[in-house]
Amino acid sequence: MKIGILQTGRTPEEMRDDHGDYNNLFERMLAGRGFEFITYPVLDGVLPGDVHDADGWLITGSKFGAYEPHGWIAPLEEFLRQSYSANVPIIGVCFGHQILAQALGGKVEKYAGGWSVGAIDYTLKDQRDADTFMAWHQDQVVELPDGASVIGSTDACRFAMLAYGDRALTIQPHPEFTAGFMTDLVAARADVLPDHIARKAISSLEKPLTSARIADQFEQFFKKNRGSVDAR
Secondary structure, eight states: OEEEEEEOOOOOGGGHHHHOOHHHHHHHHTTTSSOEEEEEEGGGTOOOSSTTSSSEEEEOOOSSOTTSOOTTHHHHHHHHHHHHHTTOOEEEETHHHHHHHHHTTOEEEEOTTOOEEEEEEEEETTOSSOEEEEEEESEEEEEOOTTOEEEEEOSSOTTSEEEETTTEEEESSBTTOOHHHHHHHHHHTTTTSOHHHHHHHHHTTTSOOOHHHHHHHHHHHHHSOOTTSOOO
16 A cells, blocks of 8 residues: 655754654554555655545644745645545644644644643543653644544643544644654754753653554554545
8 A cells, every 4th residue: 555655844954864754754653564655745845746646645744834834835735635535545643633624624823832742641532541642843723624523632732633534534743753753853953942841851751652553543544445545
């Protein structure tokens, strides 16, 4: 199964030798699950030619805001609307979570409560135990588009995980981030992260993560039988 990674951001340059870029993080997270990956650097204005060029789309995180006036934002939104209408499955993470909501009529803005960074527990619908993922964001979805239902939240992020039937699954946190990656990211982004937020984030990194569980969920979502999607 071919998964197209829509890359909307890059890891800090000084981290790439050790960790790779955002597409590499997802390739490792979903390795051994029968996926073939192709990456489109959307932030450079490169989009797929057709929504059926892959069997599913995965939108990465980004340092950019979904509401910022970058020339690649509107074409990405239009591509996502077309993919959504064609029932080609979409998964979005962090910025990907936000841009799909915005493209479909929701609203994204900077959270007045500030940063969410580090290992954070998320309350999931119909699940007794919380899931713990890495988070790194100020922006969040504040108004839902039609068709979205909330499946995960925190006190500081009400719409942290959204399901759009069998068409899309999006999450605000970063299941592709490891504790080692987050340690280096806090150091690399020390110029934008307040000291007290950085200290709190580092102190949270010993918490066990449940990223494998969301990787299973991503796999199941992509592989779900959808009669309208051409097999490749």
